[in-house]
Amino acid sequence: MTNACLSRLNTTSYTQREPRKNQYYRCVEDHFEELEGCWDKRFRENYGFWRPHVTKVIYEYLDCGDLHNGFARVKCEDCNKEYLLPFSCKKRHFCPSCHQKRVIAFGEQLVEEVLEDVPHRQWVFSLPKRLRVYFKYDRKLLSKLSKCACNVLSKYLITGVDDKDTKTVPGIVIAIQTFGDFLNFNPHLHIMATDGCFKEDGTFIRTASPKAEELTMAFQMEILKMLKKQGKISEFVVENMKSWKNSGFNVYCGLPIFPDEEESLERLAQYIVRAPISQERMLYIPEENTKGGTAKVVYTGKNSNSNKTETFDALEWLAKVVSHVPNKGEQLVRYYGYYSNKARGLRKKVDETEITIETSAIKRKAFSRNWARLIQKIYNIDPLKCEGCGGKMKIIEFVEDEALIKKILVHLKLWEVENKDPPKQKSAVPQLEYLDYETIAEYSEISDYREFEYFEYNEIPDYSIGNYIP
Numbered sequence: 001m002t003n004a005c006l007s008r009l010n011t012t013s014y015t016q017r018e019p020r021k022n023q024y025y026r027c028v029e030d031h032f033e034e035l036e037g038c039w040d041k042r043f044r045e046n047y048g049f050w051r052p053h054v055t056k057v058i059y060e061y062l063d064c065g066d067l068h069n070g071f072a073r074v075k076c077e078d079c080n081k082e083y084l085l086p087f088s089c090k091k092r093h094f095c096p097s098c099h100q101k102r103v104i105a106f107g108e109q110l111v112e113e114v115l116e117d118v119p120h121r122q123w124v125f126s127l128p129k130r131l132r133v134y135f136k137y138d139r140k141l142l143s144k145l146s147k148c149a150c151n152v153l154s155k156y157l158i159t160g161v162d163d164k165d166t167k168t169v170p171g172i173v174i175a176i177q178t179f180g181d182f183l184n185f186n187p188h189l190h191i192m193a194t195d196g197c198f199k200e201d202g203t204f205i206r207t208a209s210p211k212a213e214e215l216t217m218a219f220q221m222e223i224l225k226m227l228k229k230q231g232k233i234s235e236f237v238v239e240n241m242k243s244w245k246n247s248g249f250n251v252y253c254g255l256p257i258f259p260d261e262e263e264s265l266e267r268l269a270q271y272i273v274r275a276p277i278s279q280e281r282m283l284y285i286p287e288e289n290t291k292g293g294t295a296k297v298v299y300t301g302k303n304s305n306s307n308k309t310e311t312f313d314a315l316e317w318l319a320k321v322v323s324h325v326p327n328k329g330e331q332l333v334r335y336y337g338y339y340s341n342k343a344r345g346l347r348k349k350v351d352e353t354e355i356t357i358e359t360s361a362i363k364r365k366a367f368s369r370n371w372a373r374l375i376q377k378i379y380n381i382d383p384l385k386c387e388g389c390g391g392k393m394k395i396i397e398f399v400e401d402e403a404l405i406k407k408i409l410v411h412l413k414l415w416e417v418e419n420k421d422p423p424k425q426k427s428a429v430p431q432l433e434y435l436d437y438e439t440i441a442e443y444s445e446i447s448d449y450r451e452f453e454y455f456e457y458n459e460i461p462d463y464s465i466g467n468y469i470p
Contacts, residue, residue: 023284024096024277025062027297027314030286032058035318043319048137053328057094064089064098067409068416070400074384078391084408085395094325099275106333107269110192114339116171117259118204119195122268123212125149125219126188128248130241134232135178135187139327141230142187143334146174148222149189150336156215160207161197168197168205171338175272181301182310183276183320190272192265195256198338212253220249273333276324284314 020026035043039050063069065086072085092099127135127145135141150172157170171194180186196206224241227233241247257264283298290296295314300307312320326332335341384393399405409415 022279023282024279026286027282027284027295027318028058029062031295031314031318032062035315035322038315039319042315047319047323051325051327054322054325057091057325058322060089060091061095064091064095067414068405070398070405072395073397073399074393075396076386076389076391076393079386079389081386081388081393084412084414092326093276094321096275096277096279103270103273103275106273107266110173110269111262111266114173114335114344115192115265116194116198116204116338118171119206119256119258120192120265121195121210121256122252122254122272123149123153123191123193124188124250124252125191126186126250126252127223128241130248131223131227131233132185132187134227136185136323138232139330141227141232142176142178142330142332144226144230145187145223146176146189146334148226149191149219150174150334152215152218152222153191153193154337156210156218157193157207158197160210161205166199168199169337169343170194170197172336173339174334174336176332176334177272179276179324182299183317183324185323192268192272194338210253212251215251216247216249219251220247223249277321 020029036050036055044050065088067084067086070087072087073082074085075082088098088101089095090098092102135145153172154170158168161168173192175190176187177190178185178187194204195210196204198204220242224233224238228235228238257268281300281302285296285298287293287295297312297314297317298309299312299317300309335344337343385391386393399408406415
């Protein structure tokens, strides 16, 4: 890029995200190296071995939204105003901003391309504390947990349609979650399932009104059988747990959600894949602001009416966070029955043969999930609308060359020579000494902490018409 080109740049940096100013980023930046160094001594017994994949995830998160690592130039077609859009890390579960984009995209994709126009219900399958430890140390068991729930629920729904002469199958989407309210390890399943089954000709038959308690014992037996087969528990443990008055297994069934309740379906889809942490519920107190000289994290419970909080050592809190980072390639959303990838692929081939407009519809849906569409939906702004003249903006260039990145940022006075200071030495962000949500929001990448409150119910939300309270 020539000096003449640089002089014509009329741009500002992308101001919608400033990750370095939020509580979560500062906590990670200050302590991630110390966490990795003391992991074997302090946390291996509780959380297992340190995974190299986690180190990569953390480093990429710390670079997320940093102009020094590259950016896109976005320019208004009318007034030529520009801004710089930094690249994101696209990491799930650990980067709240990137995960939130995944949440919105998943909600759209599920409602538009997977779910059929039939009634659905939410199901939640959870385990007793006695068994959760096996899933903590062996994450491969999570997929088997999903399969156990699918087997039980499928048989139950097929039985409920009472059509023995025809093969029927339900549509099931299972999201695996490993976290509780205060990041305790709590593996459980959130499920969106059809309220009935499909026949081979596509006809849908609604099931009889389901009762969650009817599945609890079957789910218990399926899990105990699976864990015994995997060599995790003995026959003695199986018989002992079967004799418990309260087994600790639980199944929840929500009210039916009908096809015309598209917004409710999308919100539920977003809820079942939400991030483990909420930046708006945490307060990071650096060690220089604590009496004991140990950095703390104060975390508030989901129920805002109770104001219940817990205080953690910063290292302990980060250890909890990284324990919920999935392994590379690990799938936490699974599709079964009528919604399985194979079944949808076969139907798609048939649909493309019979309905030629199908191809055009897919392109429109794919386009609606680009970054501009997602950010507009998350933050209620349109990043491709010029703030100056209201005209249309578009991406004109991706800048990845290090020399060119520096040249542009120096010209715009955005270059920071020491942009990668060692942990614990930065003090550019004001230190907060008390739990003030509005103050925390000021230094968060989300301007209004109430914006995503629908993810933070203490009880399992009911998304049917008349019951959703925004």
